[in-house]
Amino acid sequence: MSFVLKINGASHTIDADGDTPLLWVLRDVLQMTGTKFGCGMALCGACTVHLDGAATRSCITTIDSVGDAAITTIEAIGQSEAGRKVQRAWLDLDVVQCGYCQSGQIMSATALLMSNAHPTDGDINDAMSGNVCRCGTYNRIRDAIKLAAGAKP
Amino acid sequence: MTLTIVSRADAAALSRRTFLKASATAAGGLALAFVVPGRSEAAGAENGALNGFVRIEPDGRVHLTIPMVEMGQGTYTSLAMLLAEELEVKLDSIVPEHAPPNDALYANPILHEQSTGLSASTRGFWLPLRQAGAAARIMLVTAAAQRWKADPAKCTAKAGVITDPSGKRSLPYREVVQAAAQIRPPALDQIKLKAPGQFSLIGTSPKRLEAAGKVSGRTRFGIDAIEPGMKFAAIAISPVGGGKPKQVNQAAALAIKGVRQVVVIDEAVAIIADHTGAAKKGLEAAAIQWDDGPNAQVNSQSIVAQLKAGSETSGVIARNEGNVEQAFAKAARRFDAVFELPFLAHAAMEPMNCTVHLRKDACEIWVGTQVPTVTQTRVAALTGLQKDAVILHNQFLGGGFGRRLEPDGTLLAVKIARHVDGPVKVIWSREEDIQHDIYRPYYYDRISAAVDEAGNPVAWHHRVCGSSVVARFAPPLFKNGLDFDAVEGAAEPPYALPNILVDYVRVEPASITTGFWRGVGPVHNVFIVESFIDELAFAAKQDPVAYRRRLLSKNPRALAVLNLAAEKAGWGQPMPAGKARGISLQFAFGSYLSQVAEVAVDTKGKVRVERIVCAVDCGIAVTPSMIEAQVQSGTIFGLTAALRGAITIKDGRVEQSNFDSYPPMRIDEVPRIETHIVPSTENPGGLGEAATAIVAPAVTNAIFAATGRRIRKLPIEEV
Ligand code: FES
Numbered sequence A: 001m002s003f004v005l006k007i008n009g010a011s012h013t014i015d016a017d018g019d020t021p022l023l024w025v026l027r028d029v030l031q032m033t034g035t036k037f038g039c040g041m042a043l044c045g046a047c048t049v050h051l052d053g054a055a056t057r058s059c060i061t062t063i064d065s066v067g068d069a070a071i072t073t074i075e076a077i078g079q080s081e082a083g084r085k086v087q088r089a090w091l092d093l094d095v096v097q098c099g100y101c102q103s104g105q106i107m108s109a110t111a112l113l114m115s116n117a118h119p120t121d122g123d124i125n126d127a128m129s130g131n132v133c134r135c136g137t138y139n140r141i142r143d144a145i146k147l148a149a150g151a152k153p
Numbered sequence B: 001m002t003l004t005i006v007s008r009a010d011a012a013a014l015s016r017r018t019f020l021k022a023s024a025t026a027a028g029g030l031a032l033a034f035v036v037p038g039r040s041e042a043a044g045a046e047n048g049a050l051n052g053f054v055r056i057e058p059d060g061r062v063h064l065t066i067p068m069v070e071m072g073q074g075t076y077t078s079l080a081m082l083l084a085e086e087l088e089v090k091l092d093s094i095v096p097e098h099a100p101p102n103d104a105l106y107a108n109p110i111l112h113e114q115s116t117g118l119s120a121s122t123r124g125f126w127l128p129l130r131q132a133g134a135a136a137r138i139m140l141v142t143a144a145a146q147r148w149k150a151d152p153a154k155c156t157a158k159a160g161v162i163t164d165p166s167g168k169r170s171l172p173y174r175e176v177v178q179a180a181a182q183i184r185p186p187a188l189d190q191i192k193l194k195a196p197g198q199f200s201l202i203g204t205s206p207k208r209l210e211a212a213g214k215v216s217g218r219t220r221f222g223i224d225a226i227e228p229g230m231k232f233a234a235i236a237i238s239p240v241g242g243g244k245p246k247q248v249n250q251a252a253a254l255a256i257k258g259v260r261q262v263v264v265i266d267e268a269v270a271i272i273a274d275h276t277g278a279a280k281k282g283l284e285a286a287a288i289q290w291d292d293g294p295n296a297q298v299n300s301q302s303i304v305a306q307l308k309a310g311s312e313t314s315g316v317i318a319r320n321e322g323n324v325e326q327a328f329a330k331a332a333r334r335f336d337a338v339f340e341l342p343f344l345a346h347a348a349m350e351p352m353n354c355t356v357h358l359r360k361d362a363c364e365i366w367v368g369t370q371v372p373t374v375t376q377t378r379v380a381a382l383t384g385l386q387k388d389a390v391i392l393h394n395q396f397l398g399g400g401f402g403r404r405l406e407p408d409g410t411l412l413a414v415k416i417a418r419h420v421d422g423p424v425k426v427i428w429s430r431e432e433d434i435q436h437d438i439y440r441p442y443y444y445d446r447i448s449a450a451v452d453e454a455g456n457p458v459a460w461h462h463r464v465c466g467s468s469v470v471a472r473f474a475p476p477l478f479k480n481g482l483d484f485d486a487v488e489g490a491a492e493p494p495y496a497l498p499n500i501l502v503d504y505v506r507v508e509p510a511s512i513t514t515g516f517w518r519g520v521g522p523v524h525n526v527f528i529v530e531s532f533i534d535e536l537a538f539a540a541k542q543d544p545v546a547y548r549r550r551l552l553s554k555n556p557r558a559l560a561v562l563n564l565a566a567e568k569a570g571w572g573q574p575m576p577a578g579k580a581r582g583i584s585l586q587f588a589f590g591s592y593l594s595q596v597a598e599v600a601v602d603t604k605g606k607v608r609v610e611r612i613v614c615a616v617d618c619g620i621a622v623t624p625s626m627i628e629a630q631v632q633s634g635t636i637f638g639l640t641a642a643l644r645g646a647i648t649i650k651d652g653r654v655e656q657s658n659f660d661s662y663p664p665m666r667i668d669e670v671p672r673i674e675t676h677i678v679p680s681t682e683n684p685g686g687l688g689e690a691a692t693a694i695v696a697p698a699v700t701n702a703i704f705a706a707t708g709r710r711i712r713k714l715p716i717e718e719v
């Protein structure tokens, strides 16, 4: 079967089984490797993308479930104001280490700020605890979200 | 590896005969390479500019081939800073590049091979990179001075621009690189390096050079390799070590849309497909049955029993000073304890993966590895190809932690690629990654101390018992049955211990392969030593900080970090009920650390670590913000393991499989981690692993202070 996916503003026709996870279509079929694989079970957040602005784990999102939702990936997140601010804050505070989890962290943080301009620590915990970082960059992630939100970290 | 290696690091490790060789690059720039006579000729370094360590091109960019891999520790930035400091260029004019495998050109001077580990990168390249930078600067300045007919000693260089003695004329580097390439580099012993007080870049915290790609998804990790015509493989490895596939439903797998091929090899099955989604679906359809082989009876209990029995026999002596037996016999009181630490998986965020294109005459590999040269050699042996026909493209690593010191993932991918026409990317599932790791050894240690009337230790016996990583990983370093890494942190605790015996019993559990894990030897020994010292302090009815202080009169750097951590943490100030502080101290990887943990224990015994204060003396702090990042990173890595990290074995199989059964710490439960750096002019120590080793005892000592519960077996939470 073929599916039409709207990704970062462009339409792509994908010929694959409907139960194929979006993650592998992005990474392997479309060669958009910014979205990462970490667990395949919605346990780590490395694969986070936005579906109509909501943070979504692409590893368990099958392509037949996407419909005409707009998919945004890390490659295009800097085109939104919130995404740009988050990336800027990430650079200002030197958040990244190995960097592997950071696409997902930035996607989750951006979704948070798009729906909640001034998150509390509790809001940050709720929005970000699905994203694992084995390098342990969590202190700086929290500070960077606050910086992006315009608050003093 | 402080025991054996610090002395070599202090000697700066580069051979006396080493010299710098300059040549012109194809684009008309200047290339510099270190040449070790007899070693580098073979590598072609004498002739070609191609392999230059440092290349300054006519566009003014400085290309630095970074011999160590970037896995999050910030080495691309820190090593570039060492070069930039003496070269007098802005850091952002340096372009870090991945190094190809070549021990002759890129070996770490401490480790004697091109591997990234043991927190040795800054230590190993501290001297050579500054020398290379200074030599290039001297040559550039000389070239400019020749053009001006001026005295080079009176010319100055700053931010990539040379200024003449009058201060009126100046030339950017790019205009003199071609001329500089014709100038003979200064001999290494003629190069005068800056004294610590003259540094302008070292000691500052510039932003990481590679960060922009990592926040935009552009950075390519091993798993992101793309080759034209590439296929994707999902794999299943025998769940029991030594087992084999017995039955594979190939037809069902091939019936899945996008599946191209089923590859069955000795120990694994791979489904080759157009994308990983199809490959995974094919793998499930293949409904593989396994012949478990001889190890299906192995379980954690049998392994622990084997280790326990080993710990009851005497071992190979790592250190024996004074008269331990006599001191025990005469002492007022004696304490004995057994400590156990579990197997641990690495669980780097980037699961194991490797892309291979095997042709008749060459094998091309894309992987993020801590050991490029070892991998190349092993692939050559496996395929029968010459080493230089094995082309390894090293990539950014999505975490290493010691897992990527092992070439097994690449070898497996090559075995699969033998059956595949064209390039194939092999990605392990998280389950495969956790269940087929090379684990941190299980340790079953015994420790005893005798104390005098005042409660001070007068005899100390620590027996380390576990498998030997060194014996498997680097057999020549396994001397007389002693694994120097397994006893590191045990053999030389920072304290004055007049009679000390440390011995090592090697026990290899069947079918479990063990390897280096972030923090290596110290991560297990520091937990034991610091827990036990704490026990002695409480037995002596003394404050744990005051007790340690008394044993540190001959160790001023250790005493200073202990005092700093205690002071910054507000040691001694009252805490509410159910909360307490604990402290720990270590010397490892050439650095001194002390940590205070504040914990809260609720009525059900659930532990929450609320704050960590860490004092660090790592010599000259090359990049303070990176040190802070590594302290946070190492602490969380060690804390995760201490709280709940354990790999257990049942019926020969690893019981944990994904982040649900091997749970990492998440943002909602990590403490704030404060780092305080002691100013120093000593040569830099290593820091990528130090905090991983120090955190567990700070936490368990705090739990004891809060509850009276002494934890001698990790993890803290029941598994
Ligand atoms: S890969 Fe999707 S949540 Fe981990």
Ligand code: FES
Pocket: A096, A097, A098, A099, A100, A101, A102, A132, A133, A134, A135, A136, A137, B072, B349, B398, B399
């Ligand atoms: S930066 Fe390495 S896993 Fe988050």
